[in-house]
Amino acid sequence: MKTQHALNTFVEETGGWVASQLEACTRCGICAEACHFYEATGNPEFAPVWKVELLRRTYEQRFTAGGKLKLALGIDRRITDDDITHWSKIVYEACTMCNKCAMVCPMGIQLGPIIHGVRTAMSNAGAVPEDLMAAVNKQVQEGSPLGATQAVWEQRIEWIADEWEVELPKDQKGAETLVVFTSIEIMKFPDNIAAIARILHKAGEKWTISSKGREVVNFGFYEGSTERTVLFMKRLFDAAQELGVKRIMVTECGHAYDALRWTAANMMDVPAGLEIVHIAGMLGEYVRSGRIKLKRGAFDDGVITFHDACKIQRRGSHIKEPREVLNILAPNSFKEMSPNKEQSICCGGGGGVIAIKEADPIRYAVFGLKMKQLQDIGATTVTMTCSNCRLQFTDSVQHFGLDVKVRGLSQMVAEALE
């Protein structure tokens, strides 16, 4: 039964674009070397080309003469429920959808979106890992996958405003920018919220948060469910329209930025003229335009490095801005890890992987690559613009007993405001 739902999805998804991508693949395997899960574990099943194998097999068996013949002759076999269960682990636990594989593919195949399509099939087949699905269901029912229910959100926003002594404008019509935080920030990094508030006030931004569109994280996108991805984005678009803002500012979440900025338009009606921006880009913009001024050298101590988040830096191209900021904050201490920028490797916690307990051993193995990068340059502080990456770093640094501070870039900026 599982199989039929998955197959139906594969068939629905196999339009001209997907077919051309699958046909273009020469099985060269170069994508494997770009995959941090393959590199960290050596498991050939983690090669991106293998992650899309079920989709490829369905395409061949359904749409190509060769595939039909192989099936008829018994050279190939039909996909089974066991295959679905097995591939579910591969695409959810050993893939962060970072899409670095697409960067190295000599044929230019966009493996990330295709793997996302495999997740969609798994979702329709009811083969999503339990932990991830529990978080999705919570977001459907409570508005947050991490327990930031309406009441909790209201209480914490009030607490942050009181204890960090910042103004957090709420539900203000006439604001130009709707700022949507992640529940990771709400629950775990409240000082990041205060920091961003200080920056926005200093920059003279007319902004508001919304009690209706209060969660930027999109676990439906991790799941691969179009229905739920749209549901969660609609909550934000509705809130933006109700408030009449010009833009939505995504704070520290990479997948949410991808979903809202690029994916939404392919899935649903997006309000016309509504701009989607990310705090990483805005920090650079504020500094360039002189809307905020930073104390030069405020963090010139030890070795500070920057972790490029897959969806914000590689996908979103906000590569220069954090570096411009860090070259002011720590002109002598800022040092790049290698590889970096668009070639950076993922932290291992993205794409919902960090939410799946069973994936912990692989997640830590992957972080081992990042750990080596940090150690190679003697990093004492690592900073980033994604809360999910930050959670992975915080957790993994503790797991490995590393003496490295993990910081949000917005917090560093707020502390250095003149």
Add this chain to the structure above:
Amino acid sequence: MASFNLTPVERGIMRCRHAGTFTPEEVQTLAVFLRDYRGKLLIDLTGSPVEECAKHIKHLRPMMPVAAIFGANLPPGVLDIDKSYYAHDVQSFDTEEEALTWLRNQ
């Protein structure tokens, strides 16, 4: 006097003693400590009124590392938190000995 103080108990365990009313600066400092600290925490609430403890513990709870609390009869539900991958186990005990024993086994 600071509203909280931190002293080592043994390797991997720190005692955080709540000793009075928090100022905003102290809440901010404590939040940073809770986030950056990599060991386990023995939270001693013997030095402050239960209302003050409950007010702040509720908000600081999501940021806490693995922690054992003793010294105050906290209202029911104050430590309840949505089970999520970011949350660590935090439990309340009647005595310091019970708290420490539990903490050592975590």
